Amino acid sequence: MTNSVTQIITHSFLLALAFGTQLLAPVVATRLTGVGFYKLGTSIVLTSLVLVLGVAYFMQPGLDNLSYVCFGILILSNIVTFAFHKDEKSWVMWSLYVIQICTFVLLVFHTYLATPSWIMFFFFSSLLLGISNFSMILGHYYLVVPKLSEEPLIYCLYIFWIVLFLKLMASLTVIFTTAAPFLQEGTQLGDGHTFNWLFISMRYLWGYGAPLILSFFTFKLCKLRSLQSATGVLYIVEFFVIVGELVSVYLMAKHGLAL
Secondary structure, eight states, X not given: OOOOHHHHHHHHHHHHHHHHHHHTGGGSOHHHHOHHHHHHHHHHHHHHHHHHHHHHHTSSSOOOHHHHHHHHHHHHHHHHHHHHOOSSOOHHHHHHHHHHHHHHHHHHHHHHTTOHHHHHHHHXXXXXXXXXXXHHHHHXXXXXXXXXXXXXXXXXXXXXXXXXXXXXXXXXXXXXXXXGGGGSTTOOSTTOHHHHHHHHHHHHIIIIIHHHHHHHHHHHHHHTTOHHHHHHHHHHXXXXXXXXXXXXXXXXXXXXXXX
């Protein structure tokens, strides 16, 4: 019995969302937003981890002891930080954050050790999902803390552009090497010539082009201090990033194309 493409997509996407959101938690100091924003991000991490655990339980070869330990540490430590984190991050919370990131990295390497190409793909995907998700919920939080400066959101956009650029460069490298035969006329590789072009075009237009263009509109709106409008655009950015990453994970899971 082998894992279905749907199982692989769901597992990879949710794990990447959890890791990316966890990794970027310190980007904005909680003393600026209040602890509520941190708890919102932690809720996303916890929900994603529980769902990943449920999906992984039914996958082959199944969870081993190390995976159970990693999930246990991540879920328990996030419950602790959700319950006890204050506006000022104490050394205890910083220590738990380091433990969480190290555990995530261990889990990822353990999960994808047999296929190293998945490791690079996963980290790029998690960073893009993480920063787009983080920016979106930060933009929404301006409704809760109206006096919050626009600078943290602009800082997130800078990170978003850097991550998007790095991921795009890695993806283009694959397009001109591994993926090139999939785009040749008459090919029977992958889903066939027409569907290969369709999926790869969707990946680039929706997953890279649309978020990049919309992020510049978000930047302009932030500069104008029109933060509610910027938040609305960030919801659309998040939607396109999610769609692009789902298509990308599909291409990776089914055809080994890290786009």
